[in-house]
Amino acid sequence: MDFSLSPRAADLRDRVRAFVAEEVEPAERGVHERLVRARESGGDPWTPDPVISALQAKARAQGLWNLFLPRQHAGRYAADFGTDGGEGLTHVDYAPLAEAMGRSFLAPLVFNCNAPDTGNMEVLLRYGTDEQRARWLEPLLRGEIRxxxxxxxxxxxxxxxxxxxxxxxxxxxxxxxxxxxxxxxxxxxxxxxxxxxxxxxxxxxxxxxxxxxxxxxxxxxxxxxxxxxxxxxxxxxxxxxxxxxxxxxxxxxxxxxxxxxRAFEIAQGRLGPGRVHHCMRAIGLAERALDLACRRALDRTAFGKPLANLGGNRERIAEARIAINRSRLLVLHAAWLLDQGLGVEAISAVSEIKVEVPRMALEVIDMAIQLHGGAGMSDDLPLAAAWVGARSLRLADGPDEVHRNVVAKIELGRHQATPGAPEAAR
Ligand SMILES: Cc1cc2nc3c(=O)[nH]c(=O)nc-3n(C[C@H](O)[C@H](O)[C@H](O)COP(=O)(O)OP(=O)(O)OC[C@H]3O[C@@H](n4cnc5c(N)ncnc54)[C@H](O)[C@@H]3O)c2cc1C
Missing domain, CATH: 2.40.110.10 (Butyryl-CoA Dehydrogenase, subunit A, domain 2)
Known part of the structure; x- marks a missing residue:
């Protein structure tokens, strides 16, 4: 198993991280406030904020565009539609990029890497006719339609x-x-x-x-x-x-x-990478929550000490770091299996992370909310919305129970294949 990034992916990761930190995260609050004002005044909250289109144009000009395009299926599209380097990425190479995007509710859209468009574009790439691709895929890749x-x-x-x-x-x-x-x-x-x-x-x-x-x-x-x-x-x-x-x-x-x-064939192809992308982004969300928690723990004082030094807060922060790192390894493992085309093993790994990562993210975000006190529950910080996003993921693209069932079925199937075989022989 090799999770090392190609030099191109490492460069893209650094540039995406910098773009999210310098351009996207600072824009979040303004976009959110304008949305709230539009909703409260009976205006239109659905037409995307022009700030998003401006950021998209900037990201695209830098080649930070359609980075989700998978190496196996990207064909000419990565070169024709603005991905820096002109080729699709492996799932392992895409993982840290999606993670960086997952930190912000705006970022996936800014890089044209948001669900459900990425999954739908992948369907058109893999299964679409030339005519379907010309009519729908190309404008989606340009970010003109959703x-x-x-x-x-x-x-x-x-x-x-x-x-x-x-x-x-x-x-x-x-x-x-x-x-x-x-x-x-x-x-x-x-x-x-x-x-x-x-x-x-x-x-x-x-x-x-x-x-x-x-x-x-x-x-x-x-x-x-x-x-x-x-x-x-x-x-x-x-x-x-x-x-x-x-x-x-x-x-x-x-x-x-x-x-x-043939819908089931398509759903299988569409949902595998889509679920891994969700999990990659959820790792980024958890990282953002942990960043906020650490800053709060160091900057705020109660009972004469920084929050970090009260109660079990240091342990909670340490547990969050351990949980995020463990989940990231599981996600990379699933990404690597997808890259190798390892059928059943990849199917199990995708379902494993679909259960594990939202659960981990929920725990980390909840810890960060708690450390922020009342502020954590408000929309002044991205934590409450992040918790809801991670909670949704326990249902979207299949509830936890269905994914556990997939994992159990594969696991039990291995044993049924060789009934009575001694454990060491399996
Ligand atoms: C934010 C969000 C975005 C979504 N986006 C999309 C989208 O873009 N397109 C789309 O088509 N759908 C979308 N969904 C829908 C999502 O995929 C479904 O909600 C999900 O698949 C569950 O289907 P259901 O709601 O009908 O629940 P049901 O099938 O009624 O299941 C309800 C509950 O029953 C239990 N259950 C079900 N099966 C089992 C089992 N085998 N073992 C044990 N318990 C079980 C689980 O607890 C499950 O949550 C989205 C959902 C959310 C919340």
Whole structure:
């Protein structure tokens, strides 16, 4: 196992870190305050703050753009769409970059490396036709449009994707889409122009061949964003999460991804790297919380001592450092396995980190909130929103229980493969 960074990735990591520290983190407060003012005055909180577009232009000019593009699939796109060095990165090389971006709620968008667009772009890269790529992937890579992934439904337990009941029915040279989705991240943004929709096509087929993924233009007749949801009170602008109804929406057959009944193949390909990216960013979030906690612990005095020297605070800080470092190693391990294409081992590793990293981040952020007292609960600091973001991750892209089930299934499968074999022989 080799987690060492290539010289190019080390250089990119340093530049992304510096950009986040010098350009993005100082802009956060202003963006947040303008959002709050827009919401309170009945204005529009969804159109991205011009500060974000200015930062995007600057990042792109420096080649700090589309860095998520994976080496295996990037093809010409990294060179054509502004990634410094003109090539995609391995997952191991991307890990510290995503971590640096994860420190700030703005940064992933600034570098065009935010969910769900990265996952959707990867789907188009891997499975899209030339026509689909020209129409949707290229403007996404330029950051001109945004996208959403519409899988989860309010009426069925969506942690089991075979339950999806919304339909994508083939009708001559068209597909007719009906149903209701929710938690469609990104639909709040006015630049969101394409929805990756998963629907039931053939209820009689094998359970993993019943569903189809279809590209649905956001402005197609019959698509309605019914409402925007909040995560524990946060609106998560400028992307947001919406409930979307699809009422006899007709799109050309050419909008089907990969082929009818092949949604599960795509979901597998899409969600693996996407989950690792979430975990990489969550490590960055935990690092930010620990930075804030340490500064607070040293700068604030109670009962005649810095907070750091009261109670068990030194131990808490040490435990946080240990937990972050342990999680980072697990994430790098999963990234390395993905780079090696190690099927089952990679699947288990991705599910392992999807359980472990949000849990770790929640504990570290909670510790930082506690050290800040009342300030930690307020929106004057990024900690409360960070906690909610990490909490969401215990559900988004599959709840913990489903991922534990994946890990257990693989683990038990190893033993079932060789019944009765002595332990040493396995
Ligand atoms: C912030 C956020 C963003 C999201 N973004 C998107 C998005 O962009 N696109 C999209 O399609 N979806 C998105 N989701 C939805 C998310 O993927 C689903 O909420 C998740 O998959 C769970 O589905 P569900 O809500 O229907 O819960 P259910 O399937 O009803 O499950 C509820 C609970 O049942 C338990 N459970 C389920 N299965 C098992 C099991 N095998 N063993 C034990 N217990 C189990 C778990 O505790 C689980 O949390 C997002 C969610 C959040 C919170």
């Amino acid at each position: 996208s959403a992934f519409c899988m989860t439904e309010p009426d069925v337990a969506s942690s089991d994707a075979t339950n999806m009941a919304a339909t994508a029915v083939l009708d001559g040279d068209e597909v007719v889409v009906n149903g209701r989705k929710w938690w469609s991240t990104g639909v709040g943004n006015p630049d969101c122009k394409v929805l990756v929709f998963m629907g039931l096509t053939d209820p009689d087929a094998h359970r993993h061949s019943r569903h189809t993924m279809v590209l649905v233009p956001r402005d197609a007749p019959g698509v309605t964003v019914e409402r925007m949801l909040t995560t524990m009170g946060y609106h998560d602008e400028p992307l947001g999460h919406g409930e979307v109804s699809f009422d006899d929406v007709r799109v050309p057959l050419g909008n089907v991804l990969l082929g009818p009944g």
